[in-house]
Amino acid sequence: MRIIQANDYDHLSELAANYLIDKIQTNPAIVLGLATGGTPLGTYKRLIKDHELYGTTYKNVTTYNLDEYVGFLPENPNSYHAFMYDNLFEKVDISTENVHLPNGSAVDLVEECKDYEARIEGAGGIDVQLLGMGSNGHIGFNEPGTSFQSTTQIVELAPSTREANARFFGDIREVPNQAITMGIATIMKSKEILLLVSGESKNEAMRKLVEGEVDESFPASVLNNHSHVTIIADKKALSGVTLR
């Protein structure tokens, strides 16, 4: 794992955006895996700015998002569909037919999981997967204890994840209990992974990721087994972490 140190969140966002812009310009038909949450927001803002100022095009870019809440229609303002359209897709020239998120309101969720996995494979796999990490080490919504062999699946959200995400809802009772998420094996099949880690609240998780064992009790640790992972982390996330 290559670790790039950023001074702060803004710097992290700038480095991450530049990293992705370079990938998109090198391969305009790139298949990107995308993430929601607070961490990638600054990166998305910069991708939009770059698109407006310098015209980097998304016409031939295909995207697959990591996850979606179960029971939410795409129109639900708290859905990850809405998050992605509000914070990126509506503001660049991507074609909606190239945008993919799991359908959390599918009648047959098991079939939806299989179909999502097949769609990713059908696209030739993900070239670059953007990831955040939960303070409990989750990647996507794969909570501690998730099998490293897991593919796209329906999961129960950990109480700490629901608490962390309540800030987007206003009331924790509105945060769903379940989500569809790419599995750990799905994420690991990506050719390349870019993990963003920011802030003191991720400090302990960052330490476990870098210094700890590779173990299903800490999902992000699996990234140590991938041959092409770049981590961009800011000083607060890296404080006291011994880099090997």
Ligand code: PGA
């Ligand atoms: P955050 O979430 O970016 O909002 O901290 C990361 C995650 O839970 O994967």
